[in-house]
Amino acid sequence: MIRLPAVALTLLLFVLPAYAAPGAAFKGGVFEPPRAAPEIVLPAASGKPFRLSDHRGKVVVLEFGYTHCLDVCPVSLAALTQARQKLGTAGADVQLVFITVDPARDDAARLRSYLAPFDAGIAGLTGSPAQIEAVLKAYGISATRRPVDGSKSDYTMHHSSYLYFIDRKGMQRALMPFGRPVDDIVHDLRLLLQN
Template identity: 65%
Template structure:
């Protein structure tokens, strides 16, 4: 093998290794501290985001009546947690409702337990939840179902926020990315990259 071939192979190997060390999500550059969240969980415990330092926290904003995006994202997060094996303990999923009117604590708790009992659900008053959404730049709008005066859906932003073990916002993953991308990013963040 010629020197130029060896050099080309070394360059490709270095580029591949560098790509493997990059997050698959869009990144916050530079990283910044995640806005603090203090709220009651769907299980009735006090929640403070900063108490989860040392773990990778993935925030998802959604609602229990969501027919497609939210359950798909939660299923992917469940798969990712399972694929992480023993490293799954380094991941904490927090689901923040955008529909506190319907998402009571018992309803939210039961919904999340269908996916993974370790997932934490946050609900509260409309004002409390609007404050959290605003801090994270999440939009949520009520859309009335045609022909109904009471039924509605919620249009909302569909991203996963990745918060590193130091409590910094590091990545924003759009809806529909595979569980392997979540595993990749959680692994890198848990290792301090």
């Protein structure tokens, strides 16, 4: 009779955690079930058109932001740059994408200049206000123009700040809010690269 509780305790402590695969779960939120990532077709800062579906076979991370952002956007871009570096050669299978929420000010030249200090492989995307609005809507991103106090023309953009993780098959798999550690980003990228 004493053996049964001991066996049950052993199962709970040692066997079941192995099946739970510690560390295998995404660190960010999960799209369950995964869903097809809405297509994105926008002009890139490189001068070439960008089409999300052309990047099947790679893991894609989307970040939405703008070049006049002084706090959140550069921190996220730096974290993505560090994460891709930590992946070593596997980082070649990751496409980082920065999509402006401020097309009125963020033309291709401004995006190139803004993204220059970060990973050289980041695709900076802009477009017409209507094109950008359609992409924001498809991904559930809110972006609101807010005037700067004391200025008639200057403004900031208050926007959702998430990283969208898209797998090699073009499926949305995970969503990570701003401020997560670089190692969490690396963890989720490794999971997607392994599958």
